[in-house]
Amino acid sequence: MQEQPEPAFAPGLTARVELTVTDADTAWAVGSGDVPVLGTPRVVALAEAATVAATAPAMPPGSTTVGTRVELEHLAPTVVGRTVQAQALLAAVDGRRLSFEITVSDGDETVARGRVDRILVNRQRFVDRAGRVS
Structure with missing residues (x-):
């Protein structure tokens, strides 16, 4: 019987990233x-970006994650010059599938919330396969 490798990630991983909104970030x-x-x-x-930051410290060599699903409610506008923070929490791990809860805030106001799913892949195989598709 082949021994299963230890999972690379466990629920509870978190990361926060920030963005100061510029004209280039606007809907227009x-x-x-x-x-x-x-x-x-x-x-x-x-x-x-917050989900990628959450997994980066524990990423196995030769691996990466790719996004597979995004569910997001954009609840409030943010004007140019304000800084928003995205917080990612790894809520569930199912094999190679990672499910994150996301909150984006501008100070005390929730700007957006939702879920991002990513899957752990072998980076080189993924890039090779993508190259064959195009």
Whole structure:
């Protein structure tokens, strides 16, 4: 019987990343609207960055994670010049699938909340496979 390797990650891992909103981060600039506030695509990218930061210290050699699902409620606008923080909490691990709870805040106000799922993959195999698809 083959011994199963120890899981690379356990629930409870966390990370926080910040973004000071610039004109380049606005809905108008990223094409998701016509208002000068933080665009939802940038909120999603910030949430994913927090998940990557949470896994980075324990990432097995030759591995990476890739996003597979995002569920996000963008609840409040953030104007240029404000700093938002995305907090990721690894809530569940199911084999190679990692599920994170996400909160994005601007001070005491919740700007967005949701869930990001990622899957652990072999980096080189993933890149090789992606190259064959294109």
